[in-house]
Amino acid sequence: MDLIIPTISQGLLWSLLAIGVYITFRVLDIADLTVEGSFPLGAAVAAACMLGGMNPVLAIFVAAFAGMLAGVVTGFLCTKLKIPALLAGILTMIALYSVNLHVMGKANLSLLQVDTVFTLYSIPDVTLGNMVLVIGAAVVVFTGVLCYWFFGTEIGASIRATGCNPHMIRANGINTDITIILGLLISNALVAVSGALVAQANGFADVGMGVGTIVIGLASVIIGEVLFGTRSFKNCLISVILGSIVYRAVIAIVLQMGMPPNDLKLFTAILVAAALSMPLCQAKLKKRKVAE
Numbered sequence: 001m002d003l004i005i006p007t008i009s010q011g012l013l014w015s016l017l018a019i020g021v022y023i024t025f026r027v028l029d030i031a032d033l034t035v036e037g038s039f040p041l042g043a044a045v046a047a048a049c050m051l052g053g054m055n056p057v058l059a060i061f062v063a064a065f066a067g068m069l070a071g072v073v074t075g076f077l078c079t080k081l082k083i084p085a086l087l088a089g090i091l092t093m094i095a096l097y098s099v100n101l102h103v104m105g106k107a108n109l110s111l112l113q114v115d116t117v118f119t120l121y122s123i124p125d126v127t128l129g130n131m132v133l134v135i136g137a138a139v140v141v142f143t144g145v146l147c148y149w150f151f152g153t154e155i156g157a158s159i160r161a162t163g164c165n166p167h168m169i170r171a172n173g174i175n176t177d178i179t180i181i182l183g184l185l186i187s188n189a190l191v192a193v194s195g196a197l198v199a200q201a202n203g204f205a206d207v208g209m210g211v212g213t214i215v216i217g218l219a220s221v222i223i224g225e226v227l228f229g230t231r232s233f234k235n236c237l238i239s240v241i242l243g244s245i246v247y248r249a250v251i252a253i254v255l256q257m258g259m260p261p262n263d264l265k266l267f268t269a270i271l272v273a274a275a276l277s278m279p280l281c282q283a284k285l286k287k288r289k290v291a292e
Contacts (some may be wrong), residue, residue, distance in 0.1 A: 005129050007252045011245030012136035014216065015202055016143060016194035017222070017239065018244040020187040021217030026236070027151070028183045029163040030078075033089035035191045037096025038070040040210035042192025043199035044100040047109040050200075056117040060196045067192025068185045070096060075181030093210075100207050108206040114177055117202035132201050139197065143190065144237050150186075151233060159183045162234075191217075212265050219268055220244035224276035247271075 017039060024032040042063035050061035070092060078087035101107070118131045126134070150156045161169040162179040170176055191213075199205040224243020230236050254267060 003252055004258070005133055007248050008245055009129060009132040009136050009201070010198075011248035012133070012140045012241070013194060014248065015140055015241040015244035016197070017189045017213060018217050018220035018240045019143065019147060020190035020194070021214065022221050022240045023147075023183055023187040023190070025218065025221060027029065027160055027163045028180060028187075030085045030180070030184075031089070032074065032085065032184060032187065033090045034070055034074045034096075034184070034188055035089075035217060036210040036213050037093035037100070038067045038191045038210075039198075039213045040100050040105070040205070040207055041066050041070055041096050041194040042195030043205035043209060044103040044109070044207070045192070046196035047111055047199055047205035048103050048105075050111060050114050051109060056115060056120055056200060059118065060193055063192045064189045065194035067188040067190070067195075071184035071186070071188030072181060074188070075164070075184040078184075079177035079180050083249045086216055087132070091238075094148040097207065103120075104205065104207065107208075108204055110204050111200060112203045116195070116203075118200060136197070136201075139179045139193075140241055143193075144176065144241060148234055148237060155182070212268065215265070215268050215272060216247070219272045219275070222272055224277055226278050 017035065021032075021035060024030045024035075045066045046056070047061040049062050050056055054062070072249075073095075074085075075093045076086050077083045077091060078085045081088075081257065083091070118128060118135055121135070122128070122131050140249050145229040151160055157176050158169060159179045159182060162174070162176050162183070169179070195205075195209070199209075220243040222243070223246050224239035224241070225236070227246065228235070228239035228242050230239065234291055250271070251264065252270075255261065255264075
């Protein structure tokens with residue numbers, strides 16, 4: 001239980017990042033690297049606000065707003081200035097490194113002496129680890145339901161249609177520039193909230209905590225899709241959340257088996273590559289069986 005509860009808790013907090021990556025990677029069909037800057041941005045803004053005396057819940061909303069601004073900047077570069085989406089995300093990510101340093105005033109901030117959302121609303125006889133699990137589950141369920149409702153509305157359907165067939169959606173009179181910017185806004189808001197919650201759970205915010213987050217998000221998305229399917233949008237959201245938990249479980253297991261922490265990024269990259277190649281491998285196996 002000492003390993004299971006923290007693993008699930010971290011998986012739930014990081015699943016918000018995975019949902020944000022899913023919105024850009026699968027829904028909008030855009031490889032957005034802004035998340036590597038908006039994740040630590042959410043942590044930095046929340047930490048700075050809390051150290052300034054702000055309520056931790058309000059600090060999370062401020063972090064979400066900061067993530068929205070980051071998404072809007074990437075969307076503006078991509079749609080109005082016609083910069084390729086991948087390069088636009090890289091430019092925003094690089095700029096956010098300096099922004100995060102200015103927000104925090106230094107490379108990292110400690111939250112050990114500050115009330116977080118997990119300590120401020122603690123339940124008697126419930127440990128901090130269990131509170132992270134309870135609040136993380138509540139936030140993820142609320143976010144999942146909200147996303148499912150929103151992407152079922154006319155605006156949400158327009159965003160989904162933009163990723164599927166932008167020419168068709170433009171022929172129907174929808175401004176795809178607005179839908180792309182709105183999708184990036186929502187995605188990076190979720191990523192920033194994930195960063196704020198992870199910072200509060202871990203007790204610190206660091207300017208370098210966003211390194212590799214895009215790979216972590218992609219790993220969660222791909223693992224969830226491979227293991228739990230993509231039959232519907234609701235199923236996709238659930239798969240992404242469960243994929244994040246499974247990814248954290250895999251990381252915890254390999255660390256328990258003695259893998260050096262320095263090799264985690266390499267392991268994650270190999271895991272994502274293997275997951276991405278699974279559909280091709282499955283197709284080749286089916287062809288071989290038919291041929292036999």
